[in-house]
Amino acid sequence: MGELLTQIRKDNMQAMKARDTVKKGVCSLLISSIALAEKESGKTLTKDEELTYVQKELKQTKETLETIPASRPELIEETKKKIAIIESYLPAQMSEEEVRKAIEEVMAEANLEPVRKNQGPIMKTMMAKYKGKTDGKTVNRILGTILK
Numbered sequence: 001m002g003e004l005l006t007q008i009r010k011d012n013m014q015a016m017k018a019r020d021t022v023k024k025g026v027c028s029l030l031i032s033s034i035a036l037a038e039k040e041s042g043k044t045l046t047k048d049e050e051l052t053y054v055q056k057e058l059k060q061t062k063e064t065l066e067t068i069p070a071s072r073p074e075l076i077e078e079t080k081k082k083i084a085i086i087e088s089y090l091p092a093q094m095s096e097e098e099v100r101k102a103i104e105e106v107m108a109e110a111n112l113e114p115v116r117k118n119q120g121p122i123m124k125t126m127m128a129k130y131k132g133k134t135d136g137k138t139v140n141r142i143l144g145t146i147l148k
Contacts, residue, residue: 001038001044002034002038002044002045002046002047002049002050003047003050004034004047004050004051004054004089005031005034005035005038005045005050007089008027008030008031008034008089009027009031011023011027012024012027012028012031015027022078022081022082022085023085025082026082026085026086027085029057030053030054030057030086030089033053033056033057034050034053034054037049037053048131048132051089051090051091051131051132052131052132054086054089054090055090055132055135057086058083058086058087058090058135059135059137061079061082061083061086062083064079065079065080065083090132091132091133092133093133093134094130094133094134096138096142099126099130099134099138099139099142100142100146102126102129102130102134103122103126103139103142103143103146104146106122106125106126106129107122107146110122110125114146114147115147116147118147119143119147122143123136123139123140123143126139126143127139
């Protein structure tokens with residue numbers, strides 16, 4: 001069992017004792033996602049692999065938030081709490097300025113010009129180098145402004 005999975009299981013137990021249904025639900029979701037991946041792969045996942053599943057759940061929860069109608073403020077608030085809980089298991093996220101600087105560094109290291117055809121290699125390098133610290137949507141958006 002991976003380090004992150006162990007921590008999530010501990011937090012799940014604490015949430016049950018505290019009767020925190022939102023946190024318990026999030027922890028249970030993350031546990032089942034990571035445990036299923038471990039079972040399918042037949043090995044204990046590395047921390048990076050575990051983070052991949054946490055990021056996947058974060059992305060899905062953020063997409064859910066976007067689809068909630070404004071007439072349901074209680075549901076919006078609960079979803080925001082879930083996002084905050086999931087984010088607590090991820091490394092500190094890079095700010096937009098840090099992402100911009102990182103993109104510029106990657107482009108300088110690889111001697112790539114700021115043109116659209118270089119978007120794929122830049123994205124690939126960024127996502128590998130900064131896995132867990134930023135998401136593809138943010139990188140793509142900032143890269144799009146640089147490559148205009």
